Amino acid sequence: MAKYSKKASEKVEETMHELKEGKLKSGSGAKVTSKKQAVAIGLSEARKAGAKVPEKK
Template sequence: MARRYSEKAQEKVGEVMHEFKRGKLKSGSGKTVTDPKQAVAIGLSEARKKGMKVASRAKAER
């Protein structure tokens, strides 16, 4: 069963993936992100911080 995210959260992840594909996305340490999974995680994290509807993190990730 796939997770459901709000439209705004999906847009945020899309924006982050666009930055990633252009090579402009930076991680918290300031290094350029090279892993697409990390880019998605950053997008979801930013969406959570803005209060968008995003599924909670898996227990293994905590």
């Protein structure tokens, strides 16, 4: 299992809250309903913020 930084975990937690509130949107503007997609968005945002996140496969 990959080890993620605390900053990355916080980003994923934020996106999961947005998902539950129905406010999370994908890049195309569509509403996100999948938990997997929400986690992927959180990790992507963490990467952009410079957090320690393993490379995308």
